[in-house]
Amino acid sequence: MTLYRASVLDVPGDPFADDPGQALRAELDGGLLVRAERIVARGAYQELRREHGGEEVVDLRGGVLLPGFVDTHVHFPQIRAIGGLGMPLLDWLQRCALPEEERLAERSYAEAVAGEFLAGLSSAGTTTALVFGSHFADAMDALFTAAATSGLRITAGQVLSDRVLPPSLLTTAGRGLAEGRALMQRWHGHGRLRYAVTPRFSLSASEPLLEVCEELLAEPGTWFTTHINENTAEVDQVATYFPARAHYLDTYSHHNLITDRSVLAHNVHATDQELEVMAAAGAWAAHCPTSNAALGSGLFPLRRHLRYGVGVALGSDVGGGTGFSLLKEGLQAYFGQQLLGPAGQPLGPAHLLYLSTRAGALALGMAEEVGDLSVGKAFDAVWLRPPARSTLDIVLDHAADAPDMVAKIFALGTPADVAGVWVGGQRLTPPQDNPSASTHSRPQEAA
Numbered sequence: 001m002t003l004y005r006a007s008v009l010d011v012p013g014d015p016f017a018d019d020p021g022q023a024l025r026a027e028l029d030g031g032l033l034v035r036a037e038r039i040v041a042r043g044a045y046q047e048l049r050r051e052h053g054g055e056e057v058v059d060l061r062g063g064v065l066l067p068g069f070v071d072t073h074v075h076f077p078q079i080r081a082i083g084g085l086g087m088p089l090l091d092w093l094q095r096c097a098l099p100e101e102e103r104l105a106e107r108s109y110a111e112a113v114a115g116e117f118l119a120g121l122s123s124a125g126t127t128t129a130l131v132f133g134s135h136f137a138d139a140m141d142a143l144f145t146a147a148a149t150s151g152l153r154i155t156a157g158q159v160l161s162d163r164v165l166p167p168s169l170l171t172t173a174g175r176g177l178a179e180g181r182a183l184m185q186r187w188h189g190h191g192r193l194r195y196a197v198t199p200r201f202s203l204s205a206s207e208p209l210l211e212v213c214e215e216l217l218a219e220p221g222t223w224f225t226t227h228i229n230e231n232t233a234e235v236d237q238v239a240t241y242f243p244a245r246a247h248y249l250d251t252y253s254h255h256n257l258i259t260d261r262s263v264l265a266h267n268v269h270a271t272d273q274e275l276e277v278m279a280a281a282g283a284w285a286a287h288c289p290t291s292n293a294a295l296g297s298g299l300f301p302l303r304r305h306l307r308y309g310v311g312v313a314l315g316s317d318v319g320g321g322t323g324f325s326l327l328k329e330g331l332q333a334y335f336g337q338q339l340l341g342p343a344g345q346p347l348g349p350a351h352l353l354y355l356s357t358r359a360g361a362l363a364l365g366m367a368e369e370v371g372d373l374s375v376g377k378a379f380d381a382v383w384l385r386p387p388a389r390s391t392l393d394i395v396l397d398h399a400a401d402a403p404d405m406v407a408k409i410f411a412l413g414t415p416a417d418v419a420g421v422w423v424g425g426q427r428l429t430p431p432q433d434n435p436s437a438s439t440h441s442r443p444q445e446a447a
């Protein structure tokens with residue numbers, strides 16, 4: 001067994017339902033005793049040390065230990081497209097995202113991107129993710145192959161579209177079903193991997209393709225994810241493609257795709273009716289704050305989601321979002337709610353930590369396993385230890401209490417502060433230099 005000594009901070013309950021002042025659990029000189037992959041004891045370090053004197057001690061003082069982050073919406077093929085600023089959604093897809101996604105038709109390209117993508121997640125402290133995949137089955141096989149050795153908990157699936165997008169990204173109902181089944185058979189339930197049925201959005205999915213999604217989702221333990229209500233132009237276009245449906249959500253629920261295994265990205269422009277249906281089904285929203293701001297999609301109606309009882313977790317939405325860090329997403333979520341004024345949901349430190357950890361675990365049906373650092377949970381953790389005398393290091397030294405520490409971490413923390421990441425009790429090795437990644441010439445070098 002291993003005894004970890006650290007300032008341990010987590011949110012085992014729901015700060016939106018409970019007293020937010022009590023929701024943050026903190027052990028500033030805490031101990032976590034880990035056997036194999038699980039936490040078997042937790043408490044004050046000195047007490048655990050007395051009871052388990054013979055165990056190896058890993059000293060993680062001089063920083064904080066948080067549950068590993070859970071990213072509920074992040075696109076595997078878009079890491080190289082991060083930073084396309086100044087466009088609304090449909091233009092951005094056309095000019096930035098889709099041309100890059102077409103390049104994943106080539107297996108070797110997809111393999112390089114898969115390595116970069118998984119390293120991006122882990123180096124930001126993300127240990128569990130619901131990953132929006134590629135349109136190409138072979139690229140998905142490359143992702144799952146790399147994910148299987150990464151140690152990360154990845155739920156992902158092939159993206160399905162059969163209209164509107166560039167021809168190379170389109171499939172047919174028959175091919176989508178066959179490729180989805182083959183991928184599922186190979187990877188669903190393999191180690192920490194699961195399959196997610198993933199139509200891109202109903203704008204690019206015909207009724208027969210949505211029927212295929214329903215068929216694929218019949219496999220036990222699979223998840224469902226897609227986009228919804230991100231941008232008003234997209235919402236209007238979906239309405240013209242589906243005149244018989246009551247609302248955008250109905251394009252999915254008509255095919256029985258909205259259940260407690262569904263995570264819907266964005267939902268910025270949700271109607272009350274849609275929120276009612278989501279709540280009744282137990283479906284979750286993946287809120288992607290930096291993406292919503294970068295693409296000018298709008299400010300997320302968090303308070304309305306909560307009022308209807310719809311669960312909300314965070315997604316980085318790389319590459320519409322501006323990076324893998326869920327600390328940045330948490331901060332941007334806070335900004336967005338502040339800007340909404342009285343319609344906004346005030347977010348404190350416990351809310352931000354909850355949204356980036358336990359809420360995601362709940363959305364993915366994994367809260368029995370991960371999301372907080374309780375006894376019985378897997379030891380999935382991120383150790384944030386800012387460089388000495390960095391601004392975060394200085395303000396943490398002067399934090400008033402545990403909530404203040406968490407607020408400062410969300411205000412200032414970046415992937416550069418991630419000093420260690422564990423999944424299932426195993427420490428992940430930092431990403432190695434990938435020589436193939438540096439062979440391309442940067443624009444200034446080529447000029």
Ligand SMILES: [Zn+2]
Nearest residue numbers: 075227265317
């Ligand atoms: Zn997305």
